[in-house]
Amino acid sequence: MSDPAAVAPPKTHGAHEAHHEELGFWRKYVFSTDHKVIGIQYAVTGLLFLLFGFSLMMLMRWNLAYPGAALPLLGKILGDSRMPGGTMLPEFYNELGAMHGTIMVFMGVVPLAVGGFGNFVLPLQIGAPDMAFPRLNMLSYWSFFLGGVTMLVSFFVPGGSAQSGWTSYAPLAVIASTGQTVWLFGMVFLITSSLLGAINFIATTIQLRAKGLTFMRFPFFVWAQFVTAFLLLLAFPPLEAAAFMQLMDRLAGTSFFLPSGLVVSGQVLTNAGGGNPLLWQHLFWFLAHPEVYVLILPAMGIVAEIIANNTRKPLWGYRSMVYSLIFLGFMSFIVWAHHMFMTGMGTAMAAFFQTTTMIISIPSVVILTALIISLWGGSIRFNTPMLFACGFLPMFGIGGLTGLPLGLNVTDIPLHDTYYVIAHFHYVVAPGTIFALFAGIYYWYPKATGRKMSETLGKIHFAGSFVCMNVVFMPMFIMGLAGVSRRLYDGGAGYAFAQPVLHWNIVSSWGAWALGLFQLPFIFNFFWSIWKGEKAEDNAWQATTIEWAAAPSPPPHGNFHVAPEAYRGPYEYSVPGAARDFVPQCEA
Amino acid sequence: MEIPYTVEIRRDTGLTNGKIGIWLFLASEVMLFGALFASYILIRTGAPVWPRGDTILNVPLATFNTIVLISSSVTMVMAWASLKRNRFGTFRMYMGATILLGATFLVVKYFEYSHKFELGLFPSTSNFLALYFTLTGLHMLHVIGGMAVNAYFWGPGAKLWKTNPEWFTNRVEHSGLFWHFVDLVWIFLFPTLYLL
Numbered sequence: 001m002s003d004p005a006a007v008a009p010p011k012t013h014g015a016h017e018a019h020h021e022e023l024g025f026w027r028k029y030v031f032s033t034d035h036k037v038i039g040i041q042y043a044v045t046g047l048l049f050l051l052f053g054f055s056l057m058m059l060m061r062w063n064l065a066y067p068g069a070a071l072p073l074l075g076k077i078l079g080d081s082r083m084p085g086g087t088m089l090p091e092f093y094n095e096l097g098a099m100h101g102t103i104m105v106f107m108g109v110v111p112l113a114v115g116g117f118g119n120f121v122l123p124l125q126i127g128a129p130d131m132a133f134p135r136l137n138m139l140s141y142w143s144f145f146l147g148g149v150t151m152l153v154s155f156f157v158p159g160g161s162a163q164s165g166w167t168s169y170a171p172l173a174v175i176a177s178t179g180q181t182v183w184l185f186g187m188v189f190l191i192t193s194s195l196l197g198a199i200n201f202i203a204t205t206i207q208l209r210a211k212g213l214t215f216m217r218f219p220f221f222v223w224a225q226f227v228t229a230f231l232l233l234l235a236f237p238p239l240e241a242a243a244f245m246q247l248m249d250r251l252a253g254t255s256f257f258l259p260s261g262l263v264v265s266g267q268v269l270t271n272a273g274g275g276n277p278l279l280w281q282h283l284f285w286f287l288a289h290p291e292v293y294v295l296i297l298p299a300m301g302i303v304a305e306i307i308a309n310n311t312r313k314p315l316w317g318y319r320s321m322v323y324s325l326i327f328l329g330f331m332s333f334i335v336w337a338h339h340m341f342m343t344g345m346g347t348a349m350a351a352f353f354q355t356t357t358m359i360i361s362i363p364s365v366v367i368l369t370a371l372i373i374s375l376w377g378g379s380i381r382f383n384t385p386m387l388f389a390c391g392f393l394p395m396f397g398i399g400g401l402t403g404l405p406l407g408l409n410v411t412d413i414p415l416h417d418t419y420y421v422i423a424h425f426h427y428v429v430a431p432g433t434i435f436a437l438f439a440g441i442y443y444w445y446p447k448a449t450g451r452k453m454s455e456t457l458g459k460i461h462f463a464g465s466f467v468c469m470n471v472v473f474m475p476m477f478i479m480g481l482a483g484v485s486r487r488l489y490d491g492g493a494g495y496a497f498a499q500p501v502l503h504w505n506i507v508s509s510w511g512a513w514a515l516g517l518f519q520l521p522f523i524f525n526f527f528w529s530i531w532k533g534e535k536a537e538d539n540a541w542q543a544t545t546i547e548w549a550a551a552p553s554p555p556p557h558g559n560f561h562v563a564p565e566a567y568r569g570p571y572e573y574s575v576p577g578a579a580r581d582f583v584p585q586c587e588a
Numbered sequence: 589m590e591i592p593y594t595v596e597i598r599r600d601t602g603l604t605n606g607k608i609g610i611w612l613f614l615a616s617e618v619m620l621f622g623a624l625f626a627s628y629i630l631i632r633t634g635a636p637v638w639p640r641g642d643t644i645l646n647v648p649l650a651t652f653n654t655i656v657l658i659s660s661s662v663t664m665v666m667a668w669a670s671l672k673r674n675r676f677g678t679f680r681m682y683m684g685a686t687i688l689l690g691a692t693f694l695v696v697k698y699f700e701y702s703h704k705f706e707l708g709l710f711p712s713t714s715n716f717l718a719l720y721f722t723l724t725g726l727h728m729l730h731v732i733g734g735m736a737v738n739a740y741f742w743g744p745g746a747k748l749w750k751t752n753p754e755w756f757t758n759r760v761e762h763s764g765l766f767w768h769f770v771d772l773v774w775i776f777l778f779p780t781l782y783l784l
Contacts, residue, residue: 073688130591132605195616203608206601207593238623245627248722253712254629256722274715285622402644 008175030140034557035135038141039120042450043441046112049148050434051519053103056096058512063088064491065509082160093489094163095179099151099165102183105291106190107148109433113233113298114194115144117440118201118225120448125219127210127285127564129585132203147189154182167288170257170280174249175264182248184243192238194232210546210586213566218320219545220315220570222306223322224301227329230292242283249275256280268518272285278343285336293332295429296396297325299436300367303389306443306494307371309543310386310579311378314571317370324363329455331360338585341412350409352375355409364400368393387438391466392432399427400476413514417487423473431469438465438522446540449554450532457525464518472509475504515571544572549584595755614769617730621773624726628716628719628780641714641782644709646700652780653696660689661771664738664764676749679760683742686767688762690735697728702732720781727777730770737763 023032032038062071068087075086078170082092123131131137154161159177162168175181205226207219218226220271245256253271256281260273315321337345337353380386402424405411415421438461446452482501484492490506492498539548547555550564564586572583592598593605601608632638641647667682704710704717711721741760748756 095700131703132591132593133609134591136609195613199609199612199616202612203605206608207603207605208591233612233616237620241620241623241627244726245624245722248711248718252718252721253710254722255712255715255719256627256718272712272714272718274631274635276630276634279627282630282693286623 021279025393030125031138033130035119035123035131035134035137036448036555036559040139041141042111042144043116045148046108046110046144049103050108052102054516054519056100056103058516059088060093060096060144060389061509061512062094062098065506067397067490067493073133087112088489090103090489091160091163095155095161098162098165099155102151102162104429105166105295106187107144107151109429109437110291110294111144112437113433114228115197115202116295117221117298117302117335117437117444118228121440121444122201122222122225123204123208124447124551124559125222125545126205126208126213126548127550127560128204128208129558129560129563130208131200132207133200136196137200140193140200143189143196144193147186148195148296150182150186150189150272150511151278152279154179154186157182165478167284168280169245169284170275170277171248171259171262172248172556173280174246174257175269179530180253181247184247184250187243188240190235191243192234193541198229198232198236199380201225202233202328205229210563211565213546213585216319217566218322219301220304220318220503221298221301222326223325224297224304227295227325229435230293230329231290231297235287235294238283239287242280244284246280251436275444276497278340278345280344281340282337285339286333289333289336289339292329292428295433296436297328299372299392299396299433301438302436302443303392304374305370305372305545306385306389306439306572307541308573309443310381310383310389312573313374313378314383314569314573315370316374316376317366318569318571321367321370323568324366328360328363328367331356331363335360336546338407338412341409344418347409354407354409358404361400361404367401368397383442384453384462385439385443386453387459387462388435391462392435393434394438395427395431395469396433399424399432401425401428414483415480417482417485418480419476419486423476423480426473430473431466435465435469437461441526443541445529445533446536446548447547447551447553447555449530449533451529452534452536452540453488453529457521461518461525464521465515466512468515468518472508472515474544475508475511539584542580544582544584546584547562548587550586595752595758601635604758605728606758610765613763616761617769621726621776624723625776628639628723631715631719635715638716641780641784644716645720645782646703647782649696649700650778653693654778656689656693657697657771657774660686660693661768663689664767668757668760668764670709671749671753671760675755680742680746683738683760687738687742690731692736693731697724723781724778727770727773728774734763734767734770738767 029037032041059071059074060136062069070086071083071088072086075088078092082089099313119131119137123129151161157178159179161179162173162183164173164176164180168180168183200237204224222582245254248254249256255273255275256274257277258271258275258414261274262271263267304315304321335353335356337349338357341350352528367504369509373391381415401542402420406415406421406424442453442458479498479501480486482498484495484498484501488494493515536553538551538553539547540553541547546564546566551559552561565588567586568583570585572578573581574581591605595604597604632702663682664687667679667686670676670678670682698729709717741756741763745759746756748759
């Protein structure tokens with residue numbers, strides 16, 4: 001470690017750390033400006049929302065497996081307005097569906113992947129004392145929290161929560177009940193939170209990286225968060241604009257998304273008309289396609305860290321991975337309309353967007369291939385984080401490859417409205433991204449708490465989740481190829497052609513409930529290990545990156561006793577001639 | 589614990605944190621208004637008939653407002669330049685003028701809006717008016733936001749001048765960048781809505 005006086009500009013790193021004043025409970029744990037506390041707040045809130053969003057789905061799976069059957073016990077609790085006599089109303093099913101999507105994407109995965117891991121890990125990995133704007137960071141969390149509460153409140157307004165899908169397509173969403181208005185306000189809070197967070201991540205990465213930490217010495221995780229932040233920064237505002245316009249349509253009677261002569265329940269709407277429903281879809285997907293990469297890039301970053309660490313080898317093709325990541329970021333802004341092949345927007349548009357979609361699959365394949373080749377010839381340590389990271393590779397592979405037919409206009413049209421699409425993107429996000437997030441939790445837990453999570457429980461969690469995820473989603477490919485629509489609240493029971501594949505609904509549902517059970521070891525492990533987990537060293541995984549090599553576990557306020565400096569690339573594992581099988585970035 | 593590069597410039601980037609932050613924020617604002625302008629184009633090109641702006645809206649008032657906002661941008665620069673020259677009193681005067689000009693803009697806008705309402709012209713009347721009210725309304729929110737920040741630096745925020753004048757000057761500069769952006773949006777809105 002170098003002399004602190006030699007580190008000229010960040011002279012404030014270590015100096016104040018030793019004698020800063022003790023903060024009270026509220027400032028330390030609730031309204032904290034410390035990126036580590038905020039990261040943990042984000043992560044825990046995100047995990048709770050993931051659990052809640054998953055519970056909504058487990059409820060929906062009941063009606064899909066046993067349409068019209070009364071749900072014992074829980075059906076009574078939910079009351080007559082939702083489940084009279086224990087049987088689910090279609091409107092309630094729609095509420096659950098819309099909110100499942102909204103919660104999982106905007107309140108679960110993104111806050112955990114970006115808000116949680118980004119906040120906790122990124123400043124530590126670049127050797128920064130905190131984020132560039134700590135108060136903005138706190139504001140960003142509380143804006144997210146407010147958005148989350150708003151969304152939860154929407155279940156209790158008259159007519160229930162939003163029911164028009166997580167995409168809120170107009171004109172359906174414009175004429176929906178009050179819950180949709182609450183949804184829109186909730187989204188404005190969530191978007192604001194993401195914008196503030198994105199500004200903070202970019203400024204922190206550019207400005208606060210340690211001396212000697214050039215961009216090509218960044219751990220891949222930092223690159224992933226950096227590109228993700230740009231996507232959030234530039235893709236979210238158009239959705240904010242769209243949300244304002246939909247609010248105007250709903251509250252001020254404008255017709256941005258209402259065409260002329262729209263007939264609802266046999267009556268012609270009195271609106272001025274002249275609006276364009278496709279405008280909503282364009283603005284929505286202009287966000288929501290980059291959003292897909294917001295979901296997947298941090299996951300790739302986490303997996304890259306864990307694979308390098310546990311193969312004890314440098315990442316294979318680090319530079320091509322970084323270039324692919326940047327290219328992926330750019331391309332993600334010009335593929336959005338491949339979600340809209342069914343809308344009749346025209347063959348010229350479709351041709352353009354299917355071309356860009358085929359192009360964007362190349363960098364994704366480059367990154368995944370580089371990760372797989374990285375395993376080659378390594379003496380792999382199969383601990384829990386590594387198991388989840390290895391689980392990510394084939395699951396994301398399945399999700400990605402099954403997306404190719406959806407990116408082509410001709411094959412998308414028969415598949416688009418079927419369960420095939422549900423299976424495809426859930427393979428990307430559920431056993432893909434969420435496995436990577438679990439991997440990240442097991443990996444960085446010792447940094448946050450100073451203790452490791454139980455390996456035994458972790459392995460049970462992994463094995464159970466891995467099997468159940470496939471039991472849930474694989475049948476959906478079969479049902480989708482048989483043509484079963486993904487938008488039916490009875491799971492297709494009303495259609496003759498769906499009868500031969502209907503039994504897969506039951507398999508899928510039991511898979512989902514079993515998946516729920518297999519999360520119990522994780523939940524127990526998460527809390528139990530805080531107090532009873534095996535004590536971990538500062539560098540619990542013998543890693544090379546700065547957060548492990550230079551910061552104590554858990555890191556103090558200000559993170560480092562001495563400001564770290566970077567002398568080499570991020571993954572110097574098994575260097576011939578070195579004393580140990582890892583050479584930390586910050587060791588001269 | 590202090591965050592580095594809030595006041596001093598990082599050598600290899602040539603920037604302070606705040607400067608990067610405000611430019612990133614402005615980039616997202618460009619996307620926000622960009623989406624609205626794109627919506628304007630899509631809805632207008634899809635409409636069978638579209639009124640000329642000057643047949644419905646008051647062009648002289650808007651011209652006056654354009655001059656007001658451009659002047660406020662000038663006073664904003666002068667406020668920052670006064671701090672650079674270490675003249676706090678002049679800063680107060682110019683900053684006060686900036687806030688007052690912003691207020692003038694809002695008052696004029698208030699008369700424009702209420703006149704439209706008196707004539708029975710609401711956002712729901714036509715898509716032209718829907719776009720007019722949404723775009724100018726969102727712009728007005730930005731004006732109010734900018735004024736609030738400027739008022740803070742004119743009033744309680746000015747305490748920082750005594751302890752850390754350089755930091756205060758930077759903050760005023762960043763607030764100014766936002767204010768110029770708000771001005772710029774209006775310069776695009778004026779011809780789009782009133783003249784075309």
